[in-house]
Amino acid sequence: MDLLTHSTIVSPLTRIRQERLLPGKGEVLAKIGQVMSPVQVVARTPMKLNFQVVPVCKLMRISPEDLAKYLLINKGDVVEKGTPLVRKRGVGRKEFVSPVDGTLYDVVHGRLVFQQVSGFVALRALARSRVVNRIADRGVILEINGSRIQAIWDSGKEGFGTIHVAADTAVTPFSHQQLEGDISNRILITGKINQADILEQANHAQISGLITGSITADLLPAARSVNYPIFVTDGIGDQGMTEPIFQLLQQSEARDIALFCSPPDMPGRRPEIIIPLEAVPGETLPQVGQPLAPGQTVRILRPPFNNQVGVVVHLHNRTRMTPVGARAYGADVQLPDGHVIFVPVANLDAIV
Amino acid sequence: MSADNTMTEATVETTVKTAPDAPPKSFLVADCGHTNTTVALFDEAAGSYRLIIRATVPTTAADPWANIHLAVRQAIQQISDITGRTLLNPRGDLIRPARASGTGIDCFAAVISVAPPLNTILAGLFDKVSLASARCVLKNSYTRELDAFSLADARSESEQITSIVHHQPDLIFVAGGTDGGAEEHLLNLIETIKIGALAASEIKSPHILYAGNKDLRERIRTILGENIHLHVADNVRPTLASEHLGDASRLINELYETNKIKSLPGIHDLSTWSASSLQPTAQALAKIVGYFASLQKGRVLAVDLGSDQTTLVDAIPDKKRRLWVQSDLGMGRPIANLLNKVQTSDITRWLPSAISEAETHNFILNKALHPQTIPSTEAELHLEQAIAREILRCVTEEARANWQGSKSAQAAPLRLLLARGSTLTGVSRPSQTLLILLDMLQPTGIFSVAIDTYGVLPALGALAAHEPLAAVQALEGGALANLGWVVAPTGKGQPGQKALNIVLEAEEAQRLEVEVEYGTIETLPLLPGQSAKVVLKPARRFDVGFGPGVEQTITIRGGVVGLVIDARGRPLDLPADDNDRQTLLRQWLWDVGG
Numbered sequence: 001m002d003l004l005t006h007s008t009i010v011s012p013l014t015r016i017r018q019e020r021l022l023p024g025k026g027e028v029l030a031k032i033g034q035v036m037s038p039v040q041v042v043a044r045t046p047m048k049l050n051f052q053v054v055p056v057c058k059l060m061r062i063s064p065e066d067l068a069k070y071l072l073i074n075k076g077d078v079v080e081k082g083t084p085l086v087r088k089r090g091v092g093r094k095e096f097v098s099p100v101d102g103t104l105y106d107v108v109h110g111r112l113v114f115q116q117v118s119g120f121v122a123l124r125a126l127a128r129s130r131v132v133n134r135i136a137d138r139g140v141i142l143e144i145n146g147s148r149i150q151a152i153w154d155s156g157k158e159g160f161g162t163i164h165v166a167a168d169t170a171v172t173p174f175s176h177q178q179l180e181g182d183i184s185n186r187i188l189i190t191g192k193i194n195q196a197d198i199l200e201q202a203n204h205a206q207i208s209g210l211i212t213g214s215i216t217a218d219l220l221p222a223a224r225s226v227n228y229p230i231f232v233t234d235g236i237g238d239q240g241m242t243e244p245i246f247q248l249l250q251q252s253e254a255r256d257i258a259l260f261c262s263p264p265d266m267p268g269r270r271p272e273i274i275i276p277l278e279a280v281p282g283e284t285l286p287q288v289g290q291p292l293a294p295g296q297t298v299r300i301l302r303p304p305f306n307n308q309v310g311v312v313v314h315l316h317n318r319t320r321m322t323p324v325g326a327r328a329y330g331a332d333v334q335l336p337d338g339h340v341i342f343v344p345v346a347n348l349d350a351i352v
Numbered sequence: 353m354s355a356d357n358t359m360t361e362a363t364v365e366t367t368v369k370t371a372p373d374a375p376p377k378s379f380l381v382a383d384c385g386h387t388n389t390t391v392a393l394f395d396e397a398a399g400s401y402r403l404i405i406r407a408t409v410p411t412t413a414a415d416p417w418a419n420i421h422l423a424v425r426q427a428i429q430q431i432s433d434i435t436g437r438t439l440l441n442p443r444g445d446l447i448r449p450a451r452a453s454g455t456g457i458d459c460f461a462a463v464i465s466v467a468p469p470l471n472t473i474l475a476g477l478f479d480k481v482s483l484a485s486a487r488c489v490l491k492n493s494y495t496r497e498l499d500a501f502s503l504a505d506a507r508s509e510s511e512q513i514t515s516i517v518h519h520q521p522d523l524i525f526v527a528g529g530t531d532g533g534a535e536e537h538l539l540n541l542i543e544t545i546k547i548g549a550l551a552a553s554e555i556k557s558p559h560i561l562y563a564g565n566k567d568l569r570e571r572i573r574t575i576l577g578e579n580i581h582l583h584v585a586d587n588v589r590p591t592l593a594s595e596h597l598g599d600a601s602r603l604i605n606e607l608y609e610t611n612k613i614k615s616l617p618g619i620h621d622l623s624t625w626s627a628s629s630l631q632p633t634a635q636a637l638a639k640i641v642g643y644f645a646s647l648q649k650g651r652v653l654a655v656d657l658g659s660d661q662t663t664l665v666d667a668i669p670d671k672k673r674r675l676w677v678q679s680d681l682g683m684g685r686p687i688a689n690l691l692n693k694v695q696t697s698d699i700t701r702w703l704p705s706a707i708s709e710a711e712t713h714n715f716i717l718n719k720a721l722h723p724q725t726i727p728s729t730e731a732e733l734h735l736e737q738a739i740a741r742e743i744l745r746c747v748t749e750e751a752r753a754n755w756q757g758s759k760s761a762q763a764a765p766l767r768l769l770l771a772r773g774s775t776l777t778g779v780s781r782p783s784q785t786l787l788i789l790l791d792m793l794q795p796t797g798i799f800s801v802a803i804d805t806y807g808v809l810p811a812l813g814a815l816a817a818h819e820p821l822a823a824v825q826a827l828e829g830g831a832l833a834n835l836g837w838v839v840a841p842t843g844k845g846q847p848g849q850k851a852l853n854i855v856l857e858a859e860e861a862q863r864l865e866v867e868v869e870y871g872t873i874e875t876l877p878l879l880p881g882q883s884a885k886v887v888l889k890p891a892r893r894f895d896v897g898f899g900p901g902v903e904q905t906i907t908i909r910g911g912v913v914g915l916v917i918d919a920r921g922r923p924l925d926l927p928a929d930d931n932d933r934q935t936l937l938r939q940w941l942w943d944v945g946g
C-alpha cells in the first residue's frame with residue numbers, strides 16, 4: 001500500500017528553479033538568459049508607504065464639483081510639501097499648498113488622496129544564477145546548480161554570504177566563542193540557539209546570516225528583530241540540527257550560500273538554503289511527495305526519538321498501535337545505533 | 353415525584369426503510385481537510401447502507417503535491433487495496449456507476465475545509481450593533497477578520513486606506529445604518545473604502561459586500577463605480593431590534609466557494625466526480641446537525657476541532673441552527689494563535705503532571721510547523737488535550753457571547769453532544785474525549801454523546817441533499833461511535849455532600865445503586881447496545897433538568913464509556929495549588945476510565 005509522507009529536500013547537487021517575486025507589481029530588470037551575481041537586482045518596485053487624504057474642498061470652502069476648476073495638479077503628479085495644489089483667483093484669492101510629499105493618487109469627493117513613495121524595494125538574485133523566465137511585472141525564475149536544503153522557519157529576512165560552520169556538532173548551542181575571529185559577512189552554522197544575548201552580539205559582529213537546527217520559542221521575537229536573517233532547519237526547541245543537514249553544510253565550508261525566505265500566501269512553500277556549485281548535476285531531481293518506501297532516509301518529528309534520522313526497513317500495510325494506544329499506519333525505522341522502532345507515518349519526514 | 357421518560361439512542365433510530373424497488377447504491381464520501389483527507393466507502397449490507405471502510409491520507413493541496421485530487425485518489429486506492437474492490441480505472445478516474453462485476457461506485461460526494469479563509473475587513477457604524485451582526489455573519493463561513501472600521505475607530509481616513517492596501521483583503525464587508533437611518537457617515541466610509549479598494553487592486557481586487565441601510569444601495573453603487581466588485585445583501589440590522597443574517601451569509605458562502613474552493617489546485621477534477629457542488633465542511637456539518645436536532649426532537653450541539661479551524665453548531669428543532677466557524681484557532685497551523693489568546697498557565701492547568709512553560713511553547717510552535725504529527729508519549733498526549741481544551745474554551749466563549757446577543761439564543765436542554773476532529777476522535781480511550789467535552793463545554797442536564805470516529809459526518813450531510821435515504825441509513829449503521837449518556841446536575845454544594853442518588857437497572861445485569869457526591873464524576877458501566885432504566889434522585893438543591901430535587905426515571909442505551917454522572921458543579925472549579933490540581937485531574941481521568 002502506498003503511504004504518502006511529507007518530505008524535506010537535502011540535496012548535495014541538483015538543478016534548482018528559484019522563483020523571485022516582488023510583493024506587488026513592479027519593474028523586472030533582468031533578462032532571460034542573463035547571468036546574475038548575488039547582489040544584482042532582478043526586479044524592483046516603488047516602496048509605497050502610507051496614504052494621505054487632504055480634504056482640500058473643506059479647507060478651501062469650495063464645493064467638490066468646482067474643485068476641477070481650481071486644481072493645479074493631475075493624477076499621478078509627484079508633489080513636494082509646499083507645492084501649490086489649488087488656487088482660487090479673483091476676489092478672495094486663495095492658494096492651498098501641499099502639506100505632504102507624495103503622488104496624487106486620486107481625487108474623491110473634494111479630497112485629494114496622496115500616496116507617499118520612498119525609494120524602491122529591490123529584489124536581488126542572492127545567488128549566482130541564470131534567468132530562465134520572466135514573470136510580467138512581478139519577477140523572474142532563476143536557475144542555479146548547487147546544493148539545496150529546505151528549512152522549516154525563517155525570520156523574514158533574506159541574504160547571502162560565505163558559509164562558516166561555527167558549531168562542532170549538530171547539537172552544539174550557539175555560544176560567544178562561535179563569534180570569535182573575523183566572521184563579518186559570514187553565514188554562521190550552529191546546532192541550536194537557546195540564549196538571547198548571543199543574537200544581539202552576532203548583530204554587532206556583522207554576520208550576514210545564521211542557520212540553526214533549532215531555536216527555542218522564547219527567542220523567536222528576538223530572531224525576527226536582528227538585522228541578519230535566521231533560518232531554522234529542524235524545529236522549535238532544543239533538538240539541534242539533523243545530522244545529514246549539518247554534514248552537508250560542514251562539507252560546504254567557505255562556499256557561497258544564499259537564504260531565500262518562504263513566499264507569503266503560498267502554502268507548502270518553505271524557506272530554502274542554496275549553495276551554488278559549478279558542477280552540473282545529473283538529470284535526477286529530488287523525488288518529493290512520493291510514497292514512502294523501504295530504504296528511504298527519514299527524520300522523526302516527535303519524541304521520544306525527535307530529530308533522529310533513520311532508514312525505513314519495513315512498511316506496515318495495516319494500522320498498528322502507537323505508544324499512546326491510538327492506531328496509525330507506520331513504518332519500522334532503523335536508527336543509527338541499530339535499533340528498529342515503529343513510527344507512525346504522520347511523524348516521519350522523508351529526507352530526499 | 354417520578355416521571356417515566358424514554359429517550360432515543362445517541363445514534364439515529366431507524367426512521368427510513370429502503371424502498372422495495374430502490375436499486376442498491378454504493379457511495380464514496382470524501383472530507384478534504386487541511387491536514388488529512390478521509391474517504392469512506394458505504395455500501396448496502398443486510399438491507400441498509402453501512403460504512404464498509406475508510407482511509408485517511410495526508411491532504412495534497414499544498415506543495416510539493418499541489419493537487420487536492422491526488423489525496424482523494426490515494427485514499428480510494430487504499431480502500432481498493434484493502435477491500436480488493438476496484439474503484440479507479442487505469443487513468444485514475446472513478447468508475448461510475450458501479451458495475452455488475454462489483455467494480456466502481458454509484459455516487460460520490462465531498463466536503464472541503466482545506467481552502468484558505470476569506471480575508472475580510474469589516475466596516476460599519478457601531479461596534480455593538482452593525483459590526484456585531486456582521487461578525488456573526490462572518491462566523492458562518494471560513495473567514496478571517498483582518499481589521500474593522502467603525503465610528504469608534506480613532507484612525508484617520510488615511511490610515512484606514514493604508515490598512516486596506518496593507519492587508520490586501522479578499523472581501524470588505526460593509527454593514528451599518530438601519531433602513532432609513534444614518535447616511536452621511538456610511539457614505540464617507542464607502543468613499544474611504546473605494547480609495548483603499550482601488551489602491552489595493554494593483555495586486556488583488558477585493559470584493560465589497562454591502563449589507564447596510566437599504567436606502568443607500570444605489571448611491572453606494574454610484575460611488576463605487578464599475579471597477580469594483582460590489583455585492584448587495586439584505587441589511588443585517590434593518591432595525592435596532594431585528595437581525596437578518598441569512599442573505600449576507602449566503603453571499604459570503606458563495607464568495608468563499610467561488611474565490612477559495614474553486615481556486616484549489618486539482619479541484620476541477622474532483623468536482624467532475626461529484627453530482628453536486630463541493631460543499632464547505634462547516635455548512636455540511638450544520639445541515640446534518642440540524643437534521644439530528646429534528647430527529648432527536650431536542651437541542652444538538654456539535655464541536656469540530658479541526659486542523660485549521662474550530663466549528664460549533666448549535667441546533668434546535670424547527671429553529672434556525674447557529675454556526676460558528678473560528679478560522680484562527682485549530683490544532684494545526686493556527687495552534688500558535690492560542691498563545692495570543694490565553695496564558696500558558698491556562699493550558700498547563702489541565703495537565704495531570706507538570707510541564708514547563710518553555711516546553712509548552714516549543715511544543716505548540718512545533719505542532720504548527722508539523723500539523724500532521726500525532727502524539728507518541730503520554731506527556732504529549734496530555735499536552736495536546738490541554739491545548740484542545742483551551743481552544744474549545746476560547747471558541748465556545750466567543751460564540752456564546754455573540755449568540756447571546758442575537759435574538760434566537762435559547763438555552764434549550766441539550767439532548768445530544770457530537771464531536772469530531774482527530775484530536776477528539778483519534779484517542780484510544782474515548783472517555784478522555786468525553787472528559788474534554790465536559791470540562792470545556794460544561795453542559796448540564798441529561799444528554800448522550802457521540803463522536804464522528806470515521807470522519808464522515810459532514811460528507812454525509814452533503815450526500816443527504818441528494819441521497820437522503822443513504823445518508824440516514826449510513827448514520828444508523830454505525831457511522832458514529834456512541835460514547836454513552838451523561839447526567840450533569842446543576843446546583844452548588846460542599847465537596848462530599850450528596851448531589852444525586854442513582855439506581856441503574858440494566859438488562860441481564862445486577863441492579864446498581866450509587867450515591868454521587870458533589871465535586872465528583874462517576875462512571876457506571878453500560879455497554880453499547882445494552883439498555884437500562886435509570887432512576888435519578890437529585891438532592892434538594894440539585895436539578896437534572898426537571899426542577900431542584902425532582903426525581904426522574906429515564907431509559908437509556910449504553911455506549912463505549914457508559915453512563916457518566918458529572919456532579920462537579922458548574923462552572924468547574926480547579927484548585928489553585930499545582931499538586932492538588934494535578935491530583936484532582938488524575939482522579940477525574942481515573943473516574944471516567946481515561
